[in-house]
Amino acid sequence: MNPESQVAAEPFIPSKPMAMLAGLLKAPASVAAAIAGDKGAPNTIALLLVFAGLFHAFFGFAVGLFGGWPVAGVAALKSAAIAYASLVICLPSLYVFSAVGGAYLSFRQTLMLGSAALAMVGILLIGLAPVAWLFSVSTASLPFMVVLTLMIWFTALMFAIRFTGELRAHEGFQRPGGITAWFIVYVLVSFQMTTCLRPILTRTEPGQGWITGQKQFFLAHFDSCFGYQK
């Protein structure tokens, strides 16, 4: 056995923002150790949230170019808003689901885990933003863009789920099944939040503001996206 594998990952104490991002990307086990040990610096959560918002906004801008520059600017704001609002709505369920699943997190740990997962999704979205941009400026098909955006987002989510699995190496967190199940809730809430803040990729109808303001469920909204012609 490799002796290094027996050494538990040192808790990652972020002091500089870039070092923290590097930790999420290159040593997620260390960030997981910091969460499990509740050893993050006081500004850790705030920094993770700021970066998560910026990354989501950048990705939103890239896909929003499908609808032109004004749409891209609004899509950047909406993407960050979707990420933040979905996390806020889902934080109570992350707290309860993790505990019921057998991995009890304090509220601060819950917040740190949620922020880190969001930042991890954001990092992956940044990595795939050039791909999204390439297609957003070279297609007129909204259904294609919707499918592409969802594929990219789900890919990023898979890595966030994988990151939460790193908690398994720590005492008291061997059963993170509740946290994995929580991602289903997060996905559904994000879909509905996207519907609530629609349209993301296209202009609103004349006379409307940035959002349509009409109530609709996400299944009906995504269904309508597939009948749209630019």
Place this chain on the structure above:
Amino acid sequence: MSLSPAKLLANRNNFWAVARDGRLGWDDLLALAAFIVPGCAIYGAVLAGWRSPVLSLYVAIKLPLLFLATTAIVSVFNWMLASLLRAGLSFKATLLVVFASMSITSWILLALAPVSFFFMISGAPAAGTDSELRYAHNFMLTTHILILAVAGVAGYAAMLGGLRTMVNPGCPVGLLFVAWLGTSAFVGCQMAWILRPFVGSPFYDVAFMRPDCLDRNFYEFVFGDVIPNLLRGGL
């Protein structure tokens, strides 16, 4: 010894160990009940909120009532069955296991209440065509069924864990659990049928209970209407 629902959530194994040692009293049972009632009431208020504030208030009363009334009806049978299977559970311990699992269910319902509320305010229209209202009703109904199912499964999974810790060696835990689950489901379905409406159809007037709630039972409806209709291909 006092264990709050918060401690039950944080460390279930410790809760069951303390319960097995007989260190939990009636005050602990009351503490769990005092958590279950507002927990279910809050979710109940959200559950019917899309239909009307009045129905929201009614369901805030009816959902805890459904849980507690079902427990009240099956608890003596649960205790007798546990005794017959030599589980070594007192009546108080029987109630404790059931109330603890209900508390876990209530935790899940409370945690998902903001999600449910968000779906309600962002997706369900207050007015619209029949088709729009029917779609909204079906979507809300499906959402709540899923949430209640998840909460119920989590609660009963906790109950199984608790029984495994608390019963005497040699007691068939699986049989005891399935019997308790089956009895609760059998009675719970009928209780829910009597106490309907919960989600509230937009095509019926708002009422605390339907006027015909005692005319026939849930199983008459399923075996007399639903299954024959399915077998006829919906004709």
